[in-house]
Amino acid sequence: MEHQETEASAADAAYAKVKERILDGDLAGGTMVSEGTIADELGMSRTPVREAFLRLQVEGWMRLYPKRGALIRDVTPGELDDVVEARILIETDAVRRLVRDSERVQDVVDELSDILDAQRRAYEASDLARLAEADTAFHARIVAAGGNALLAEFFATLRDRQRRMLAWSLWRRDDRAEQVLDDHGLLVRLIGDGETAAFEVALGRHIKKTHRELLS
Secondary structure (H helix, E strand, O other), X not given: OHHHHHHHHHHHHHHHHHHHHHHOOOOOOOOEEOHHHHHHHHOOOHHHHHHHHHHHHHOOOEEEEOOOEEEEOOOOHHHHHHHHHHHHHHHHHHHHHHHOOHHHHHHHHHHHHHHHHHHHHHHHOOOHHHHHXXXXXXXXXXXXXXXXXXXXXXXXXXXXXXXXXXXXXXHHOHHHHHXXXXXXXXXXXXXXXXXXXHHHHHHHHHHHHHHHHHHO
16 A cells, blocks of 8 residues: 555656646657656656656647657647637636625735735846746736636646746746736736726736737
8 A cells, every 4th residue: 555655656746847847848849758768867667657647648738659758749829829818718707706796806906916016026036936926826816816616726727838838938038027017017906996898908918918929
């Protein structure tokens, strides 16, 4: 029993490590990786790595080729479009739900403002990791405010895909980072004012601009 638990733990660790490298762009789309290479890098046997690869294939991050290895799947323009559309729908729906309960709006606005302040501090410190994390937290808080657990869970999978698409590259551009901070400030104000239609327009502009830059 203990041996099985150890193997399961190793498989979970391998899954987390490989997925992290995919999301951060260290394992780019089109890259072939082998069980043996990853196992050596992680200091474990091939069995947990094989299990991790199977799980990552099911989730759509890689495609396995017997005796050849695993191909990291590319991000396609269609996938980018789908993520953008889904994000706009989910975040706008969350804000519509939120503003129906006026007593909760200010609390959410305060929390979003705190996240935005943390994002600005990370930007000033040139901390790309913290900047990206704060961006994720900002939009996740908007979705959570809608109170729909199923949509929040689905949004978490979209965040992974978004993280991979960005891979921090846009945060290295000062002009883009500053624009994102300005956009977030506008979104917070619109939520506070209960302007759901204007929020949807501003959110769409914000996300689609990033989308165009990812495609260019």
